[in-house]
Amino acid sequence: MRFVLLLLLLLLPAVAGADVVSAFYGGANGIWYDDQAEPADFEAGGSGSLSLQPHISLVGSGWYGFSHSYFRAAAGVRVTATDVDDSNFSVGIGIQYHASTEPTIRPEEWCPDASIGWKPWPTDQPKLIVIAQGAYGLTSNQAQAMAGLRYLWGGSK
Amino acid sequence: MTIIDILNKFASAGTGLVKFLEHLKQEAPDLSPLIDDQLMKLATAVSTENLVALATALPAELAQIVKGKTDGRSHPGDAA
Numbered sequence: 483m484r485f486v487l488l489l490l491l492l493l494l495p496a497v498a499g500a501d502v503v504s505a506f507y508g509g510a511n512g513i514w515y516d517d518q519a520e521p522a523d524f525e526a527g528g529s530g531s532l533s534l535q536p537h538i539s540l541v542g543s544g545w546y547g548f549s550h551s552y553f554r555a556a557a558g559v560r561v562t563a564t565d566v567d568d569s570n571f572s573v574g575i576g577i578q579y580h581a582s583t584e585p586t587i588r589p590e591e592w593c594p595d596a597s598i599g600w601k602p603w604p605t606d607q608p609k610l611i612v613i614a615q616g617a618y619g620l621t622s623n624q625a626q627a628m629a630g631l632r633y634l635w636g637g638s639k
Numbered sequence: 640m641t642i643i644d645i646l647n648k649f650a651s652a653g654t655g656l657v658k659f660l661e662h663l664k665q666e667a668p669d670l671s672p673l674i675d676d677q678l679m680k681l682a683t684a685v686s687t688e689n690l691v692a693l694a695t696a697l698p699a700e701l702a703q704i705v706k707g708k709t710d711g712r713s714h715p716g717d718a719a
Binding site: 501502503504505507509514529531532533534535536537538539541543560561562563564565566567569570571572573574575595596597598599600601602603611613614615616618625627628629630632634 | 642645646647648651653655656659673677680681685689690693696697700701703704708709710711712713714715716717718719
């Protein structure tokens, strides 16, 4: 928690800056745990991001899981590991804190993650993004994978 | 190290994604060229060049953020 507060304090001046690129998405996911073949749940919700520097972004999201009736949220930092000027495909590595209304299903913990975003039709459907993410819970030692679609609702630039 | 290798560190997410895209290709052959292009990207290494650039850039970018200076980009990966 102290780390998060410190991070937020450090980032406040940046969030007030003019060259922050923000984006807000609606979307849906399938989610898998520990190499299961079938998805453990399907989720709908939204995500958002603030890109502060070419490689560094703040990210957050909130989701409802339909099969197990939970709400969950995650927020953290992501570093883009691929070409920062490619707006159609990128891979990010980061860490997020996950919180949930059902901690037995979705533990509350820090999770390092790796994420892919891809615009399959950047000309015809520039707002549609295919995503995939793998994450690992540092407390639960539970791995999870997620694949889904996002639709850009708004943001700056 | 490829992008798939990185994702496989977490619940075999990379292999799962490849299987999903292969399945999608069978179900919707019209999407084959698009999916093949994506599969090729996934098999591409996160190049040493990019990783070195990243390691070099991060301290400077953090310093800029602390100074209140921003220079954001649009990353589809941030939508996840």
